[in-house]
Amino acid sequence: MSGKPSRIDQAYTALKSAIIEQALRPGDKLPEDEVGQLFSMSRTLVRQVFSRLNAEGLIEIGGKRPATVAIPSLDDAVAAFEVRQALEREVITLVIKRWNPEHKAALEAHLAREIEAAKAGSAPMSIRLAGEFHTLLAEMSGNPLLSRFVSDVVSRCSVVLAVYGRPHSADCGVHEHRDIIDAIAAGDATSAWDLMRHHLGEVEARALIGSSEDSPRSLADMLSPYVEGGAGTKARPAKNRGRPRLQVVKENR
Amino acid sequence: MSGKPSRIDQAYTALKSAIIEQALRPGDKLPEDEVGQLFSMSRTLVRQVFSRLNAEGLIEIGGKRPATVAIPSLDDAVAAFEVRQALEREVITLVIKRWNPEHKAALEAHLAREIEAAKAGSAPMSIRLAGEFHTLLAEMSGNPLLSRFVSDVVSRCSVVLAVYGRPHSADCGVHEHRDIIDAIAAGDATSAWDLMRHHLGEVEARALIGSSEDSPRSLADMLSPYVEGGAGTKARPAKNRGRPRLQVVKENR
DNA sequence: TGGGATTTGTTCGTATGTATT
DNA sequence: GAATACATACGAACAAATCCC
Numbered sequence: 001m002s003g004k005p006s007r008i009d010q011a012y013t014a015l016k017s018a019i020i021e022q023a024l025r026p027g028d029k030l031p032e033d034e035v036g037q038l039f040s041m042s043r044t045l046v047r048q049v050f051s052r053l054n055a056e057g058l059i060e061i062g063g064k065r066p067a068t069v070a071i072p073s074l075d076d077a078v079a080a081f082e083v084r085q086a087l088e089r090e091v092i093t094l095v096i097k098r099w100n101p102e103h104k105a106a107l108e109a110h111l112a113r114e115i116e117a118a119k120a121g122s123a124p125m126s127i128r129l130a131g132e133f134h135t136l137l138a139e140m141s142g143n144p145l146l147s148r149f150v151s152d153v154v155s156r157c158s159v160v161l162a163v164y165g166r167p168h169s170a171d172c173g174v175h176e177h178r179d180i181i182d183a184i185a186a187g188d189a190t191s192a193w194d195l196m197r198h199h200l201g202e203v204e205a206r207a208l209i210g211s212s213e214d215s216p217r218s219l220a221d222m223l224s225p226y227v228e229g230g231a232g233t234k235a236r237p238a239k240n241r242g243r244p245r246l247q248v249v250k251e252n253r
Numbered sequence: 254m255s256g257k258p259s260r261i262d263q264a265y266t267a268l269k270s271a272i273i274e275q276a277l278r279p280g281d282k283l284p285e286d287e288v289g290q291l292f293s294m295s296r297t298l299v300r301q302v303f304s305r306l307n308a309e310g311l312i313e314i315g316g317k318r319p320a321t322v323a324i325p326s327l328d329d330a331v332a333a334f335e336v337r338q339a340l341e342r343e344v345i346t347l348v349i350k351r352w353n354p355e356h357k358a359a360l361e362a363h364l365a366r367e368i369e370a371a372k373a374g375s376a377p378m379s380i381r382l383a384g385e386f387h388t389l390l391a392e393m394s395g396n397p398l399l400s401r402f403v404s405d406v407v408s409r410c411s412v413v414l415a416v417y418g419r420p421h422s423a424d425c426g427v428h429e430h431r432d433i434i435d436a437i438a439a440g441d442a443t444s445a446w447d448l449m450r451h452h453l454g455e456v457e458a459r460a461l462i463g464s465s466e467d468s469p470r471s472l473a474d475m476l477s478p479y480v481e482g483g484a485g486t487k488a489r490p491a492k493n494r495g496r497p498r499l500q501v502v503k504e505n506r
Numbered sequence: 507t508g509g510g511a512t513t514t515g516t517t518c519g520t521a522t523g524t525a526t527t
Numbered sequence: 528g529a530a531t532a533c534a535t536a537c538g539a540a541c542a543a544a545t546c547c548c
Contacts, residue, residue, distance in 0.1 A: 032534075061535095064535050076397075083399050086343035090339035143335055317515065317545065319514075
């Protein structure tokens, strides 16, 4: 479909997935050259990736400190959900206007994957799919700009859940997704709006107190599922140039 | 207020203003080193500025061609206005919720400047102020993310007006701004929503057929009001290193 | 059509600032 | 508290691709 997933896009997608699935936790440091070695590209390219991630509020750069996974404040959290309400309301309006059977099929298929992930107990997959449901819906609006904004704000909300939410806080919204699909398919905008508002309110309400556990692993280990789609043996040279002790230090608070 | 308007911000603001006020027209080329010399900074910094401008849809970069002022398609245009409707609806809701006398004073002052600019017949100033009215309103929502999104989409709409709108297409919306202020001050959300929807519809409707005139000037001349706030004699070395013929070539269509 | 000049994309080296010991 | 080490910010040079003549 898309011409070339130029390595910069690969790294962007990989980091984004890692953050959203909470393989990288808020506050974790992301040294430029280390990431560059993992994805086998130079610091300049890493900088571009970091720039995009920063624009979406996923990481924080600037100062002359190493880039860190963003730690949104409580104000940021409520702001993100406020904007999300407004955007997804418009999404519903447009999707109903342009509704067709293919949309329903795609949403049903996605919902099936969500249920499957929930049964398998795969928390990272559930978190990822819960967000992708909303971005998928946004793409059906036929408005690329709206889709981009929704993707942006959904990412921010994912980080908020990572900071303030309980673990496994995303796997109980599947039924709400089902109701939303049904309301949209019935063309009932008012019901769909209310359901969406309720749904997002539930998600927001789950953001209360976060349990922080310490699991000091290496950056390479955390990112191994995301680099080159496997154990990461292909892109990384077998002979690491004398740096066995690379390790991510968690922000102390 | 803000600590340091580090030269990168200055250049960003200058280019943004130049594009919005149509001193730079859609399709105009923006060579990196030329802009760098104008603002006396290196290409690396210019690249960062271009990156931000590109993220907001003001310019187009990539594909090893020189950066150009964006030429939004008709689909992009309607998309921008759709999103804008949704965002500004939420803005009104929040501003009414957090309304206070200082907000009214600030809006009245801004409106006065709009009227003054309209009387003076200063088209660029009118265009700029018309957009800033909406960003000012968005800042009063108390939601920084919403404010950012509104600023983004307002910029896009400004470029749309530059491409498809008639000249001076922004200076007749002042009365509508007044009505919106009054409705918000009265706490009447429904009326404010309708007025805003009507207002944005009017702005969108003015985007019909654009008259394109040719006025081949040099990039330095077009940007002279924006660089260093004056005639640009301070930053530019008096002895130009043998390049009197730098000139912006308009995209043929 | 082909060659030359110009411009972008990328990489590498140096300097400045922060955090650590 | 001072010195060391490290990471980022910035700038200059190289190579590739494009546009113009």
